[in-house]
Amino acid sequence: MSITEQRPIISKLEQQELRRLLAENRRIDGRSPLQYRNISVQLGYVEKAEGSALVELGNTKVLAAVKIGIAVPFADTPNEGILIVNAELVPLASPTFEPGPPSEESISLSRYVDRSIRESKSIDLSSLCIVPGRSVYSLYVDLYILDYDGNLIDASVIASVNALGITNMPRYVVEGQAIKKTDEYFKLELKDHPVSLTYAFLDDKYVVDPCLSEEYASDFTVSMTVKSDDRFCAIQKNGGGMISPRRVIELLDRSVELGKELRTVAYRQLTSGNG
């Protein structure tokens, strides 16, 4: 059962300050409402993983790592590789993260990232079949949230795409009935560079890339994932509150615009050929 979340108490003073500043188009950390925080990307952070990236978005830290294996394909997609995204809200990242089975927050985060990658067709799963109906590649993208200062969704999408962008796939060969791993590797082809943009709404104002206190003070957030061709592949409203249709359309325009900028920054190393 999903229960109304108990947000950590943020002082009335801070709430008022956030809203007062926003009325003047300012924010608590000095940004303007549509300004993204600085992003740093460290590719190949985990050497044991076939692909990985550590992304810092302000103080938010997300480590994404890709592990490759082979698996039996799903019955309805016998010719397609398997993509599984999992998010761990590691307890050391925040006092609100607790050990135990995945929370609905972590499930919803990983499902959103999954949709962003899958629906954008960033990975051509049909190219990851070894023996139809029997054996396909499995791609596990594990997201590790290491420090939480808001906007996990955008940081997680950036980390996952970067990690997939440098993933080296071990080559498997079919020998009679057996499937053997060789010492050879080939590069996983990344077909798109989707970015997610998350907006937090405070009363009738909104900010992009909310920091933690903005997220806590907000009524709800809306995330939109934009592909390289400016089309959308995932949208989700999180949290209570209502948004007018006019506002949704405004966000679509904003996302196309801001998405271009964010994509260049977030995937600079992939596109410059360092990947």
Added chain:
Amino acid sequence: MGEKIVLFSEDGKRSDGRGLDELRPIRIKVGVLSNAQGSAYIEQGKNKILAAVYGPKEALPKHISLPDRCILRCRYHMAPFSTTERKSPAPSRREIELSMVLRNALEPLVMTSLFPRTVIDIFIEVLQADGGTRCAGLTAAVLALADAGIPLRGLAAACAVGKADGKIVVDLNDLEDKYGEADMPVAYNPTLDGITLLQMDGIMSKEEVEQALSLAITATQKMHKMQVDALRERFSVQRREV
């Protein structure tokens, strides 16, 4: 796979004979369960969904309660026999996410500050699934809340819109949901002009999302009228009995 799934017939009609902006047949009944404070049943196409509301009641254990308002607990669940392949009755990741999304969609409708320290339980049980269950479930859950006499800011109805074979369509059926290009569930409250549930997966351009959104609003306005009629039917019967 292999064979091409046909979503549109040659005369442009959808696989179930509908036009692009046509809803499936909808039947709604309010007050169908005897123990729940409020309940509703909806049939939309082949969907059969029950919603029940218990509460407001004391929130136990106490630490889950909030001093200034009531909390909502929501469970969206699909019966094992509701789908073609049997579904395990244990809650899937999808059901956990949808329970949260539905709670988020219902919460802004309820005047929660009237009932501090209490809890309202909302159960949505999908008996037969035919695409668009979260939307039909929400439409029923709102009525169950109203049936329970819980003060609401307004009703909301939900409908999935999306893209199938390049066309923007309303109220996706199972086939269009599975083989179409995009699916966008929307819950809308026409009196406050507010969207309380918005999700999208699949690929649509900005213009297509805009078009889908406006179709969703027209469709949910139609459904809003059906909701009002269903409530009227429920309570006019009671008046006659008095």
